[in-house]
Amino acid sequence: MTAGIPEYPQPRGCPYHPPAGYAEYDRHGPVSRVRLYNGRQVWAVTGHAEARRVLLDPATYSSDRVHPHYPALAPRFESARKVRNFIGMDPPEHTVQRRMLLSSFTVKKAQALRPRIQALVDNLIDTIEAKGPVADLVPEFALPVPSIVICELLGVPYADHTFFEQQSRRVVTGSTSLEESADAFAQLSAYLDGLIGRKQQDPGDGLLDTLIAEQVETGVLTRRELVDIALLLLVAGHETTASAIALGVLTLLEHPDQLAALRADASLLPTAVEELLRFMAIADGIARFATADAELAGQRIRAGDGIVVVISTANRDDAAFPGPADFEIERGARNHVSFGHGVHQCIGQNLARAEMEIALGTLFRRLPGLRLARDSGELPIKEAGGVQGIWELPVTW
């Protein structure tokens, strides 16, 4: 029986298209069986409507990462079971933590950060220009933008960026082993615990300082709980957005008519970013497990079954997005599930949008001759089971 069951996840052949092998899931309809790395069989939810249904129903489809039924999509998820924060909790526990952070992530707050993001993007491009070609836009541009932004927001010293970027990368990379990701989690936790301890003595003005004053000092959160929340914000805040910026540059370069349209009319930036988010699906899939028997697209889900909501295929469902494989910056569809849906929908989405708009808009404006310095087929693609994207992006101009 298991022989014919396709694997999830699979590596991408092109960094912005879903793996060719995912087409096999669709033959069995929007909900089908797949096999994980550890042999466990779970449901792959590949249709857009079905993905939304699952994500809108946390009572039936749980995010509880410590629960043994929560499926590990890659070995690194096994070590994540020890980290307790709201991305891995269900309401009402989830809601309490998320609400502590909401005021820092509103549309207005993201708007207010724009001048700062613009200044740091300009600085990075000044440096790249001064140095001259060839530049690798991953370490020199795509990574520092979100990394600096999240540091300043949280009150984490950017001077420590090499350390936490390397450890975060071990946490979110699909090929990281269980031991390696456990070690990375431990190092990041120890670092953040030390930082929070120092901040308790000598407060600064970041979000972590606010949370210490309002939640830890008042006994609502323990120091350990704050460490786990800080870990989530720091890791989720930079690797995803860095991948989205680098892969966004590549996607635009590989669709010259769309890039030309964007260059001709900068007011298209917001819809272009939305279409990039849909098209690239940086988070390829997200896990849940069923807490009760349920029916989904004619399939009988049993309590305890594992689920993977496949974002990269839901975003290419032609019932929701006509001509889904076409990259069209004027599509204007915001109903993609790249930030998830339901109560866990990305808290940093408006920050990510602002960073992508400013980084991509400014880069193509200031370096009009920007082009790849290596054949696109030779760019190293990130491994399956983690944040998707490319490891290097050498360019000239």
Place this chain on the structure above:
Amino acid sequence: MRITADQGRCLGAGQCVLSAPDRFDQSELGLVVVLDPEVPDGDERRFRAILDLCPSQALSLEV
């Protein structure tokens, strides 16, 4: 028709503010505030689409 918002469900994704900044805002706590609830005849479809983007089903249309 009128837009109603349930702050108890809102989780501050801000999709509503992005879609129609003239109609929605977020409070100091990051929760939805409806600035103008009236939906003119003929605009219902557009607003249904906007409400459909809300990830926590905090918004509805009432007669």
